Amino acid sequence: MSDLLHALGKADPVAASVWTDALAYLRGPTRVAILGLDAGVVQRAARRAAEAQPTMDFVSVVLPPEEQIVADPRWLRCHAMVWVTGPPSPLGAQDRAAMAAVAAQGAPAEHAVWLVDLDLLARISDAPEAEAATVRARVAAATDWPVIEDIGPWLIERSTPDRRAREQQVAAFLCSQAARRARAEAEAETDAADAIDRLLAESDAKVAVAVERARRDAARVLGAARRHAEAVRTDWDAFVGRFVESLPVEFAAVDDAVLDDALGPWLEHVVQGWLRDRLARYRGELLVDLAETSDADATACAAIAVPAVHAGVRAERDWARRIGVTAALGGGFALLFSPAWPLGLAALGGTWWWSQAATKVDRAGRMDQTVRALHRLRTDVAARIVEQVDAVGQALDALAERQAAAAHDGVAVTRAGLVAESADSRSRAARAHARADEVASAAL
Amino acid sequence: MSDTPWPSLGDFAATRKDRVEARPAWVHPVEPPLAFIAESREVEDLLDTVVALQRAEWLQDGVWLGPRSMADAWRDLVFAARTLDVPLPPAVVSAASSRNQGAFGTDGRAFLHLSSFFLADAPEAERRFVIGQVMGAVAAHHVTWATLRALLVDQGGLRAVASRALGPALEIVLAPVSLGARLWLNGWHRAAEITSDRAGLVVCGDLQAAKRAMLRQALGVRPKVDPDEYLAQVDAMRDDDDPGRFAEALEDRPWTWKRMRALELFARSEVWTATGHIAIGAPLLSAGELRIATDGLLRVGR
Numbered sequence: 001m002s003d004l005l006h007a008l009g010k011a012d013p014v015a016a017s018v019w020t021d022a023l024a025y026l027r028g029p030t031r032v033a034i035l036g037l038d039a040g041v042v043q044r045a046a047r048r049a050a051e052a053q054p055t056m057d058f059v060s061v062v063l064p065p066e067e068q069i070v071a072d073p074r075w076l077r078c079h080a081m082v083w084v085t086g087p088p089s090p091l092g093a094q095d096r097a098a099m100a101a102v103a104a105q106g107a108p109a110e111h112a113v114w115l116v117d118l119d120l121l122a123r124i125s126d127a128p129e130a131e132a133a134t135v136r137a138r139v140a141a142a143t144d145w146p147v148i149e150d151i152g153p154w155l156i157e158r159s160t161p162d163r164r165a166r167e168q169q170v171a172a173f174l175c176s177q178a179a180r181r182a183r184a185e186a187e188a189e190t191d192a193a194d195a196i197d198r199l200l201a202e203s204d205a206k207v208a209v210a211v212e213r214a215r216r217d218a219a220r221v222l223g224a225a226r227r228h229a230e231a232v233r234t235d236w237d238a239f240v241g242r243f244v245e246s247l248p249v250e251f252a253a254v255d256d257a258v259l260d261d262a263l264g265p266w267l268e269h270v271v272q273g274w275l276r277d278r279l280a281r282y283r284g285e286l287l288v289d290l291a292e293t294s295d296a297d298a299t300a301c302a303a304i305a306v307p308a309v310h311a312g313v314r315a316e317r318d319w320a321r322r323i324g325v326t327a328a329l330g331g332g333f334a335l336l337f338s339p340a341w342p343l344g345l346a347a348l349g350g351t352w353w354w355s356q357a358a359t360k361v362d363r364a365g366r367m368d369q370t371v372r373a374l375h376r377l378r379t380d381v382a383a384r385i386v387e388q389v390d391a392v393g394q395a396l397d398a399l400a401e402r403q404a405a406a407a408h409d410g411v412a413v414t415r416a417g418l419v420a421e422s423a424d425s426r427s428r429a430a431r432a433h434a435r436a437d438e439v440a441s442a443a444l
Numbered sequence: 445m446s447d448t449p450w451p452s453l454g455d456f457a458a459t460r461k462d463r464v465e466a467r468p469a470w471v472h473p474v475e476p477p478l479a480f481i482a483e484s485r486e487v488e489d490l491l492d493t494v495v496a497l498q499r500a501e502w503l504q505d506g507v508w509l510g511p512r513s514m515a516d517a518w519r520d521l522v523f524a525a526r527t528l529d530v531p532l533p534p535a536v537v538s539a540a541s542s543r544n545q546g547a548f549g550t551d552g553r554a555f556l557h558l559s560s561f562f563l564a565d566a567p568e569a570e571r572r573f574v575i576g577q578v579m580g581a582v583a584a585h586h587v588t589w590a591t592l593r594a595l596l597v598d599q600g601g602l603r604a605v606a607s608r609a610l611g612p613a614l615e616i617v618l619a620p621v622s623l624g625a626r627l628w629l630n631g632w633h634r635a636a637e638i639t640s641d642r643a644g645l646v647v648c649g650d651l652q653a654a655k656r657a658m659l660r661q662a663l664g665v666r667p668k669v670d671p672d673e674y675l676a677q678v679d680a681m682r683d684d685d686d687p688g689r690f691a692e693a694l695e696d697r698p699w700t701w702k703r704m705r706a707l708e709l710f711a712r713s714e715v716w717t718a719t720g721h722i723a724i725g726a727p728l729l730s731a732g733e734l735r736i737a738t739d740g741l742l743r744v745g746r
Contacts, residue, residue: 242448243448243450246448250452250453250454251453253452253453253454254453254454254457258453258454258457259453261457261460261485262453262456262457262460263453265456265460265552266451266453266456266457268552269451269456270450270451270456272531273450274450275531276531303526304526305522305525305526305530305531305532306525306531306532307531307532308531308532308533308534308554309531310552310553325489329490384532387510387511388511388522388532390511391511391515391518391519391522394511394515394519395519398519
C-alpha cells in the first residue's frame with residue numbers, strides 16, 4: 001500500500017490525498033452509502049437503515065439527475081452501497097444511468113437496489129399487491145444488481161465487510177483515474193507540441209519563401225543589369241568611334257593655343273558627360289525594367305558609378321620632361337635665396353622656356369596621341385563597367401544573404417521561444433506518460 | 445558649330461574660364477586663399493608629378509582598391525561615388541595611419557589614399573563614412589588645394605617625396621615657408637574638413653557610426669568609449685581660460701569634438717534633410733543658420 005501511495009502521490013497528489021482519507025474510513029466501522037435521485041426517499045431510507053443497524057455508519061448521497069457524476073469521496077469511503085428507488089417511477093432511465101455512472105466512479109462493488117415505499121401503493125392503487133408485483137418485476141428486469149426490500153438482513157450480511165477487497169477496489173479506481181488524467185495531460189501536451197511544431201513549420205516555410213523571393217529578385221536584377229550594361233558598352237564603343245571620327249573637324253576649327261590649353265579637359269569633359277548621361281539612362285531603364293521587382297535595395301545595388309576619366313593627353317605624357325622641369329624649377333627657386341641667385345633666375349627662365357617649347361607638339365602628333373588616348377579609354381572604361389556589373393552580382397548575393405538573415409532574425413526570438421515551448425510540452429508529455437505507466441503498474 | 449551632341453572643342457575652350465563647377469549643397473562654403481593658383485596648368489602639372497611619385501611609393505607596399513582586392517571596401521567606394529555623384533576615383537590602400545587618409549592630386553585627377561589599418565576591421569557604416577569623407581574633397585573640388593597644402597606643410601610625407609625626387613634644395617625653400625603656409629592654409633583646411641565630414645555622413649547615413657569612426661581616426665584604435673560619453677567628458681573638462689586652446693591654429697583639422705558637434709548641427713539642418721535623410725534632433729536649422737553655427741564652432745580658441 002505504501003508503494004501504491006508513493007506512486008499515486010507522484011502521479012496525482014490530490015488522488016493520493018483522497019486515498020489516504022478513504023483508507024482511514026475504510027479501516028473504521030462499516031459504512032454504507034445510501035444513494036438515490038430523490039432527496040426525500042434517500043433521507044427516509046437512511047433513517048430506516050440506521051434504525052435497522054445502529055452500529056453502522058450510513059452516508060446519504062442525493063444525485064441531481066442533470067449533473068455529471070464524478071467520483072465522490074462520500075461513496076469512496078464506504079464498504080457497501082444501496083441505490084434507493086420506489087414508486088411511482090421505480091428505477092427509471094435516470095436511475096439506471098446514475099447507477100452505471102456511480103459504479104464506474106469507484107462505488108462499492110457490494111451494492112444492491114433497495115426498493116422502498118411499496119406500502120405507499122396501498123394509498124394510491126386499488127390493487128396494491130398487483131401493483132407491487134409489477135414494480136418488483138420492472139425493477140428486477142431493469143438491473144442486474146440484487147434487489148432487496150428489507151435492508152436489515154442485507155446489512156447484517158455485510159456487517160464484517162471484506163475491507164481489503166474494498167481498499168484494493170478504491171486504490172485501483174484512484175490509480176486508473178490518475179493514470180487516465182496523466183495520459184490525458186500527456187495527450188494535451190503532445191497536441192500542444194504538435195500545434196507549435198506546425199506553427200514553426202509554417203513560419204519556416206514563410207521565411208523560405210521570402211528568402212527564395214529575395215534570391216529570385218536578385219537574379220532578375222543581375223540579369224537586367226548585365227543586359228543593360230551590355231547595351232551601355234555597345235553605345236560606348238559607338239560613341240568613342242564617333243568621337244574619334246569627329247576629331248579632325250574639331251582640330252581644324254581651333255588654333256594651337258586652344259589645343260595646348262583645352263584639349264585634355266575637353267576630352268575629359270565630353271567623355272565624362274557622355275558616361276554620366278548614359279549611366280543615368282541605364283539606371284532609368286533598369287528601374288522601368290524592374291518595376292515589378294518590389295525590392296528597392298536590390299535595384300539600388302545595380303546602379304553603376306561613373307568611372308573617373310583621365311584622358312592622358314596632357315598629364316601623363318613625357319614624364320621625364322615634367323620631372324626635369326619641376327626639379328629645375330624647384331632648384332632654381334631655391335637658388336634665388338642664395339648668393340647664386342642670378343643662376344637661380346637663369347635656371348627659372350630657362351626652365352620656363354624649355355617647358356613652353358617642349359609642350360609644342362605638332363598637330364599630327366597630337367591627333368595621334370588623342371586617338372590613342374581615346375582607344376585606351378575605350379578599353380579602360382569598358383573594363384570599369386564590367387567589373388562594376390560583376391560586383392553587382394556580389395552585392396546582390398550579399399544583400400540576399402542579409403535579407404535571409406534578417407528574415408531569420410525577425411522570427412528568431414519567437415521561433416526560439418516556440419521551440420523551447422514545444423520541447424517543454426513534449427518533456428511534460430513524456431513525464432505524464434511515465435507517471436501514468438508507473439501508477440498503472442503500481443495499481444496492478 | 446558642330447553637329448555632335450557634345451560641345452565642340454572651340455566652344456568648350458571659349459567658355460571654359462566661365463564654367464563654374466557646381467558644388468554640392470552640403471559643402472561648407474569657404475574658399476581657399478588665392479584660389480586661382482590651383483587653376484594654373486603649371487601647378488596642376490607640378491602636383492600631378494609629385495603626387496604620382498608619392499602614389500607610386502605608396503603602391504609599392506599597398507594595393508589598388510578593386511573588385512578583387514578588398515572587395516567590400518571597393519563596393520563602399522562605388523556606393524560613395526554613386527551617392528556623392530562623383531566619378532569613381534582610383535583608391536590606393538596602404539599602411540598609412542587613419543589620420544593620413546585623404547584625396548590627393550588635382551581636382552581633375554584625384555585619387556584616394558586609404559588606410560589598411562582603418563579598413564581592415566571597420567564595420568560597413570564606418571568604412572562608408574571614411575571613404576565618403578575622403579571622397580567629399582573630390583566632390584567639393586578641394587583636392588588641388590588640399591594637395592598643395594599637404595606639399596607645403598609636408599602632410600603624409602608628401603614634401604619629403606618632393607624633396608627626394610626634385611632635389612634637397614627644394615627643402616631650403618619649403619622649410620621656412622612651412623609654418624607660414626600652415627597658418628595661412630590651415631583655417632581653410634579645417635573648414636574643408638567639415639565639408640568632408642558632411643560628405644562622409646551623407647554616404648553612411650548614420651551619425652553614431654560617423655562619430656565612432658571619427659573617434660577611431662583620432663585615437664588610432666577602436667576605442668571602447670561611446671562618442672556621446674566622449675563629448676560629455678570634453679564638455680566637463682573644457683577650460684575656456686586655457687591658452688592651449690589656441691594651439692588649434694596650427695592644426696590641419698578642427699578638434700575632434702568640434703567636428704562631432706559640427707556634424708550634429710549638420711544632421712539637424714535643412715541641408716541634411718535635402719539629401720533624403722531625416723533630421724536628427726531639433727530645431728531644424730536653415731542653411732544660413734547652419735553656416736553661422738558651424739563658423740562659430742570653427743573659431744580658434746572657442
